[in-house]
Amino acid sequence: MIRKLFKRVFRRSAKPKVVGRAQVIPFAMHGVACEQISYGAKRVTDGLQAAGYQAFVVGGAVRDLLLDKTPKDFDVATNATPEEVKRVFRRSRIIGRRFRLVHVMFGEELVEVATFRCMTDAEDVQTDEHGRLLRDNEFGDQEQDAARRDFTANALFYDPATQEIHDYHGGYADTRNHILRIIGDPLVRYREDPVRMLRAVRLSAKLGIRIDEVTAAPIAQLKSLLDNVPQARLLDEVLKMLLSGRSVECIKALRSLELHHGLLPLLDVILEQPIGQKFVMLALKNTDERLAQEKPVSPAFLFAALLWHEVLADWERLVKQGERPVGAMHLAMDGVLARQKKKLAIPHRHDAVMKEIWLLQLRFEQRSGQRPYRLLEQPRFRAAFDFLLLRCASNEVDNELGLWWDEFQDASDARREEMLQPATPGTAKKRRRKPRKKPAGQSGGDAGGSANEGGAGE
Ligand code: ATP
């Protein structure tokens, strides 16, 4: 409180100085102390400066500190080349081929050090036919490095030694005023890299700051440029949104900018399924809450949630056609994953966990004999149970099922015995289908080869 008041009084009297084309903002004005910089980043800037180079903390970290948020990581920018950086720090290595960066290790902490780069001159800059930048890896000076960055708030350079911020694009004032503004002409900048449109959405949602009007205006008109971005990079950015801790806001902002439609298959999945929408929004809200509590979240769980209603629809159809539940589930899962793989680029490594979560949903229905005990022992029980709770909360299944499992998990042996249901298949839940008769010619549906897992109603 006193610190804030102190800062405010000081801020009024302090003034930036102009050095070349940069405004240099003194500590008395911005109030970010060098103690707020991570140990490793401070060691890196100190080490490089002692060796005669320029070195600053840059990008997201400076922006986050100005907004009183905790930075995810601290990146350093310098005029030393990667080889020169490597020579200064024993525990370091050069990574990347197109953009060569240096990773410097200090115990647990890894600091990424980038050499100042320039946005190559308009004439010889390499772009594709849509204006997308194909190459921007030429070294440059600090001013050029500021100009190639996306938003003014992301182009601030903090010098831990002097506690000054170097600002070439008015990023300090913008950040203080909670405005996200693109550097330069938005049309040109989005053409160079359409992902910047998505970054605008994510950063404004994540930081709770608004996108400036001029920055936002051309987005609706340029959204089709996202078609030319490789799927893997899009998925990367979409995942960052979903795991930003503000996924619900991100989705809303994407909608209001009309960025979701037909562009990002994963988001189409979310936004264009009327029945699943409540479930998916709950899953995202749940993820945001978990992140706020610093609990782990798994991308596989999120993917499983995003695709669940597609799997469910196929499963119900197959069961209606006479497939047995588990067989139908295998067919539905494989079908949905095959279809989505083509569009979404969901990495294969998540398949096993997604399938387990989906398959276990059938087994929650079985509440007699030994089956509930066996289900509790499944390594994925917890994730599957969390998933079940989302299904309950979205009214897909009866709440009673979630409550039963909630109690059963922690109940005494005696209470568990009491809770078990009679071993007759007469306790179907409202969504359960109980097809018994298989029409001639239908396969056994043993697609995944594990029909012995025991399905609902079997
Ligand atoms: P986060 O907190 O999510 O890490 P960030 O702004 O640090 O946000 P990064 O992806 O880590 O995002 O990028 C680091 C810096 O690199 C940014 O602050 C920005 O200056 C620059 N940058 C990143 N992506 C782009 C881009 N597409 N175009 C121009 N500059 C970019």
Ligand code: MG
């Ligand atoms: Mg970052």
